Amino acid sequence: MCRFNKRELSQLNHKYLWHPFTQMRDWLAEEPLFIVGGNGCVLTDIDGKEYIDGTSSLWVNLHGHNVEEINEAIREQLERIAHSTSLGLANVPAAVLAEKLVSISPPGLSRVFYSDDGATAVEIALKMAFEYWRHVEGKETARRKFVSLELGYHGDTLGAVSVGGIDLFHGIFEPLLFEALRVPAPYCYRCRFGRERTSCGRECLVALRKTFGEHQGEIIALILEPMVQCAGGFIVHPDGYLAEARRLCDEYGALLIADEVATGFGRTGKMFACEHENVTPDLMAVAKGLSGGYLPLAATLTTEKVFEAFLGDYAENKTFFHGHSYTGNQLACAAALASLDLFRKRNVLNELEPKIELLRKGLERFQRLPHVGDVRRCGFIGAVELVSDRATKQPFPYEKRVGAKVCYRARRKGVLLRPLGDVIYFIPPYCISETQLNGLLDAAFDSIREETGSA
Numbered sequence: 119m120c121r122f123n124k125r126e127l128s129q130l131n132h133k134y135l136w137h138p139f140t141q142m143r144d145w146l147a148e149e150p151l152f153i154v155g156g157n158g159c160v161l162t163d164i165d166g167k168e169y170i171d172g173t174s175s176l177w178v179n180l181h182g183h184n185v186e187e188i189n190e191a192i193r194e195q196l197e198r199i200a201h202s203t204s205l206g207l208a209n210v211p212a213a214v215l216a217e218k219l220v221s222i223s224p225p226g227l228s229r230v231f232y233s234d235d236g237a238t239a240v241e242i243a244l245k246m247a248f249e250y251w252r253h254v255e256g257k258e259t260a261r262r263k264f265v266s267l268e269l270g271y272h273g274d275t276l277g278a279v280s281v282g283g284i285d286l287f288h289g290i291f292e293p294l295l296f297e298a299l300r301v302p303a304p305y306c307y308r309c310r311f312g313r314e315r316t317s318c319g320r321e322c323l324v325a326l327r328k329t330f331g332e333h334q335g336e337i338i339a340l341i342l343e344p345m346v347q348c349a350g351g352f353i354v355h356p357d358g359y360l361a362e363a364r365r366l367c368d369e370y371g372a373l374l375i376a377d378e379v380a381t382g383f384g385r386t387g388k389m390f391a392c393e394h395e396n397v398t399p400d401l402m403a404v405a406k407g408l409s410g411g412y413l414p415l416a417a418t419l420t421t422e423k424v425f426e427a428f429l430g431d432y433a434e435n436k437t438f439f440h441g442h443s444y445t446g447n448q449l450a451c452a453a454a455l456a457s458l459d460l461f462r463k464r465n466v467l468n469e470l471e472p473k474i475e476l477l478r479k480g481l482e483r484f485q486r487l488p489h490v491g492d493v494r495r496c497g498f499i500g501a502v503e504l505v506s507d508r509a510t511k512q513p514f515p516y517e518k519r520v521g522a523k524v525c526y527r528a529r530r531k532g533v534l535l536r537p538l539g540d541v542i543y544f545i546p547p548y549c550i551s552e553t554q555l556n557g558l559l560d561a562a563f564d565s566i567r568e569e570t571g572s573a
């Protein structure tokens with residue numbers, strides 16, 4: 119089928135491509151790993167070697183690769199039409215999917231605005247929230263600021279970067295960004311207030327309240343990743359943080375934007391992470407798993423209250439002037455509908471429970487490794503933070519790239535992982551078998567032990 123052999127393909131890749139989040143000098147010094155096939159949670163490379171997809175292809179895949187029901191839904195849609203614009207025209211899968219999304223989302227979210235990636239879904243939430251207050255309080259409103267969390271991640275476009283909190287990714291763009299008020303993340307392992315879990319006085323919530331109090335009437339919205347700050351290192355929030363953040367937003371009249379791009383669609387054991395604390399945000403961004411990991415598709419959901427603030431006579435200019443070429447793409451919406459159908463058909467959330475338990479048990483022994491500082495979990499997400507010294511929590515030197523080296527070792531054992539600094543994490547597709555899950559954890563365990571030594 120392909121007229122190029124492996125060596126030629128490597129040359130093409132090296133000569134023409136620029137990869138995301140990749141130091142290309144390192145990339146050019148090594149042979150690229152070409153993935154040519156996938157089935158269930160297994161990926162196949164160009165030589166026919168198989169790997170467990172330990173990151174769900176970077177957090178997007180839900181039910182596995184090459185799922186007959188999703189393949190079929192896309193084929194069926196393809197025979198009708200692949201794409202027509204949503205500017206001035208409607209389409210069938212977009213309308214049906216919108217109803218479906220509203221029906222599974224936290225109660226109160228009732229409107230769906232489509233886009234294509236997590237970052238675009240977040241941009242839309244930010245712009246909607248900003249414009250909402252302009253319509254409600256008038257153009258002279260003092261609400262000009264967003265509150266966001268340290269170590270938060272919301273995507274790589276400039277608005278999303280402005281509310282991001284990862285210096286390594288975001289620092290250099292500082293001069294281009296709008297100002298956001300950053301509050302400490304509830305990162306219990308490295309508590310900014312020097313507390314342990316047992317001595318916690320919820321100081322991070324006190325800090326959040328203080329920020330709200332100091333900027334009364336100025337805050338548009340608080341944006342956060344509910345329950346787990348994923349790209350920040352899989353920081354799992356303590357119980358009650360999300361619910362209290364929602365309460366503070368209400369008390370101070372700010373909107374709450376929940377970025378469920380990574381946590382949505384069952385990843386934390388519930389359909390959406392907000393459900394863990396019975397929270398309904400005012401705006402919710404979803405993407406990654408929305409299409410089952412097949413096609414780029416995202417959505418920003420909001421309430422009737424926000425939607426209605428944009429209704430008015432044409433000349434009032436309350437129109438939300440935002441859109442993308444592929445908004446509401448039929449193929450992607452058809453894939454998403456098929457993926458959401460599988461939740462019911464395969465009883466996914468219930469079937470996941472024993473696997474979540476297996477992941478929890480499987481992670482316990484990592485704690486015995488001398489360079490594992492912290493083990494974190496939430497639903498079907500597991501992460502271990504490697505440290506040079508467990509007593510002082512001292513990280514390994516950045517340039518040693520310990521996390522990356524662990525992942526290279528795991529690759530040789532048939533498991534694909536991708537580190538976040540020195541955090542090694544596991545986000546497998548839901549269809550993974552118990553044997554495969556154990557294999558994934560074994561490979562990671564051995565790789566960490568080999569790379570960091572057993573004592």
Ligand SMILES: *Cc1c(COP(=O)(O)O)cnc(C)c1O
Binds near residue numbers: 236
């Ligand atoms: C990945 C991610 C994004 C960005 O999504 P893209 O599709 O990569 O643009 C935004 N928010 C969170 C929480 C994410 O994990």
